[in-house]
């Protein structure tokens with residue numbers, strides 16, 4: 001049998017598609033429940049819709065509703081699937097029994113599942129019973145996919161002693177597209193333009209479609225005009241999106257505090273203490289907002305491999321960085337239609353707080369996906385790091401530290417130390433700093449015998465560096481051309 005083909009309208013997502021098809025077409029009695037999660041607008045519904053189109057199945061999208069309303073809508077949907085009639089379910093137990101009887105050994109997709117749980121908190125236990133060996137779903141041979149964006153709910157479904165824990169054989173997290181895929185998705189060939197666009201809209205597929213009505217910049221020369229036409233244009237949905245991303249998180253009540261935290265991170269404060277002092281609060285006050293933002297996957301916590309125990313925070317969604325660094329500071333002129341002036345006055349900030357740090361992140365992503373021959377083996381960890389230089393009483397920032405996986409009883413091997421510059425031609429001075437960092441780390445007991453010193457630049461390398469053969473040089477074409 002040939003595997004069901006992914007509809008051509010679905011860009012990329014081959015791994016996700018394969019996982020879903022394998023789940024949906026499995027004949028094993030143990031394959032019953034799949035969980036699909038991920039932040040809003042990443043394409044979960046789009047994928048599941050394509051899956052049901054190809055394989056058939058029952059698809060229900062929950063909405064914010066009371067239990068009664070939800071049961072009524074569900075009854076209509078099941079009746080329609082069954083080919084007519086009317087079902088008035090008195091409770092979810094009855095609804096599920098009928099559903100699985102009607103669907104038989106087919107596929108059931110429930111999208112926006114967290115809405116149903118909110119109205120009916122016992123629903124996961126009811127499903128657990130249905131999925132048990134003597135339950136309706138198991139008897140019928142149905143397979144059930146639960147999908148949702150509320151990360152607090154979806155994550156909780158399988159954790160701790162939650163009823164559905166241990167029952168899912170597929171846990172699919174639909175993430176933003178990678179930077180290279182985003183470039184192709186936006187139809188951009190010029191890597192410089194691809195970085196600039198990605199630094200604003202990241203890899204969220206919806207931002208290419210509904211949110212800007214398909215408007216992509218057609219050249220580097222069109223970039224400023226594109227920014228003015230789209231993200232800075234109050235008439236385009238993308239304009240308000242960063243605010244909605246926060247407003248949609250139900251855990252977030254004090255929105256002003258959260259914007260202050262994100263604003264502090266966007267302007268370069270990465271540690272808990274740094275964020276706290278930037279907004280004039282105590283470090284301990286930060287614990288709650290930071291963990292809420294982390295659960296919502298709006299920020300990520302990373303550890304510096306050379307200074308463990310001191311996590312740094314980064315904003316996971318480029319659009320939020322752009323909003324905090326550029327838009328929030330100019331909100332009134334922007335809303336009043338004065339985008340040209342706002343954008344002109346933001347050029348330095350865009351470079352230093354948006355593109356610069358974003359480009360470092362792209363270089364780390366590249367390093368993480370590097371083929372084994374690039375650094376001698378597959379990276380175990382890639383992170384930004386700091387190396388203390390006690391003699392010179394300073395610190396060296398390493399933008400891309402690549403480490404081999406940890407091996408007990410052996411010194412940690414450093415595969416590469418890298419420096420990133422978006423808008424400056426790199427020279428031997430940059431290489432000197434990396435050499436110094438390598439020597440200091442070697443004194444500290446790291447294995448640096450095979451460390452590759454890497455310079456990543458968006459603006460090229462001077463002649464001395466090009467001829468030095470001491471460094472691996474990675475330019476924009478290299479970042480975009482490596483095979484997946």
Ligand SMILES: Nc1ncnc2c1ncn2[C@@H]1O[C@H](COP(=O)(O)OP(=O)(O)O)[C@@H](O)[C@H]1O
Pocket residue numbers: 009010011012013038039040041042043044045046047149205206207209210
């Ligand atoms: N793989 C994809 N290929 C093409 N367009 C996509 C893809 N994924 C998402 N999109 C676009 O993004 C929009 C939002 O996706 P959606 O499935 O509604 O996100 P989610 O359910 O994760 O919130 C879709 O309507 C579609 O225009």
Ligand SMILES: [Mg+2]
Pocket residue numbers: 041044045046111
């Ligand atoms: Mg959806």
